[in-house]
Amino acid sequence: MRDALLTLKGLSVEFAVSTGSVHAVRGVDLDVQRGEVVGIVGESGSGKSATMLALLGLLAPNAVVGGSARFDGSEIIGATGSHLRSLRGGKIGMIFQDPMTSLNPVLTIGHQIAEAIEVHQPTMRPKRVMARVQELLEMVSIPHASERMRSHPHELSGGMRQRVMIAMAVANEPELIIADEPTTALDVTIQAQILEVLADLRQRTNTAMVIITHDLGVVAGVADRVNVMYGGRVVERGNVDDLFYSGEHPYTNGLLACLPRLDRRGQSIEPIGGAPPVLDVLPTGCSFAPRCGAAQPECNASDPVLRRVGATEVACHFAPDAARVSRKVTV
Numbered sequence: 001m002r003d004a005l006l007t008l009k010g011l012s013v014e015f016a017v018s019t020g021s022v023h024a025v026r027g028v029d030l031d032v033q034r035g036e037v038v039g040i041v042g043e044s045g046s047g048k049s050a051t052m053l054a055l056l057g058l059l060a061p062n063a064v065v066g067g068s069a070r071f072d073g074s075e076i077i078g079a080t081g082s083h084l085r086s087l088r089g090g091k092i093g094m095i096f097q098d099p100m101t102s103l104n105p106v107l108t109i110g111h112q113i114a115e116a117i118e119v120h121q122p123t124m125r126p127k128r129v130m131a132r133v134q135e136l137l138e139m140v141s142i143p144h145a146s147e148r149m150r151s152h153p154h155e156l157s158g159g160m161r162q163r164v165m166i167a168m169a170v171a172n173e174p175e176l177i178i179a180d181e182p183t184t185a186l187d188v189t190i191q192a193q194i195l196e197v198l199a200d201l202r203q204r205t206n207t208a209m210v211i212i213t214h215d216l217g218v219v220a221g222v223a224d225r226v227n228v229m230y231g232g233r234v235v236e237r238g239n240v241d242d243l244f245y246s247g248e249h250p251y252t253n254g255l256l257a258c259l260p261r262l263d264r265r266g267q268s269i270e271p272i273g274g275a276p277p278v279l280d281v282l283p284t285g286c287s288f289a290p291r292c293g294a295a296q297p298e299c300n301a302s303d304p305v306l307r308r309v310g311a312t313e314v315a316c317h318f319a320p321d322a323a324r325v326s327r328k329v330t331v
């Protein structure tokens with residue numbers, strides 16, 4: 001869209017390996033409006049994180065990025081290192097998947113958050129910086145914030161460390177926050193608290209967010225729109241309610257069938273059979289066909305493109321019929 005904060009067009013990521021190339025992301029189109037929360041959902045290896053890390057120049061040296069990514073009207077694929085550094089932590093905040101390995105174990109959390117502020121606001125006085133650090137910790141509901149500023153990461157619980165990562169991501173009031181699996185390895189109670197913190201931050205600051213997760217349940221309560229990725233491509237996208245209640249892609253319905261539900265007590269969770277595709281050799285047809293119960297010969301011959309089917313856009317030759325065949329639960 002013309003006024004989108006972030007617009008991806010044909011974004012691709014390849015990793016050069018000894019046997020050739022791994023096509024991790026294949027022609028992703030995506031947009032994020034100002035103040036909007038967009039979910040990216042899929043299994044491990046579907047290209048979710050690689051898509052967002054490519055924007056910030058945080059991929060390994062053997063990565064080759066193609067296509068276009070425009071942030072606030074400016075192209076950032078191929079941007080200089082200095083320009084990307086001004087965006088990272090400044091206009092774009094990143095919440096990494098594992099806070100224990102993302103935080104420096106030998107520095108206090110107060111020092112690390114302060115450093116993020118000083119890099120982008122070098123004229124701010126030291127006393128004001130530390131006041132801002134305390135304010136941020138209080139914003140993410142860390143108790144006794146003035147004391148916790150002197151704590152090291154190992155002295156905090158997993159949930160507290162994740163809150164520190166969120167505080168660091170919003171320290172400079174970015175226009176966009178990318179949250180990469182923000183609730184991984186946390187119990188369901190702490191997950192709910194972290195999601196509540198993110199929702200509260202959005203309400204306070206109107207910051208746009210991209211939430212990357214393998215769990216549709218995580219985005220159900222916070223996202224406005226959802227993109228489902230499989231094999232490096234977006235296979236379905238739409239408003240969160242439309243996707244949950246009338247998703248048309250067999251893979252989307254497979255993910256929904258994996259969700260535990262209180263109204264389905266006694267019924268087993270249905271896993272998706274098979275394994276994700278190996279992307280060092282591009283499939284000739286639909287990459288989900290080997291795992292799809294509704295696959296037809298045409299599915300192995302040509303790769304479907306996204307098209308409007310009902311309330312969502314779906315990359316499936318036989319939607320909506322394929323969705324009815326593959327649907328495991330009634331949502």
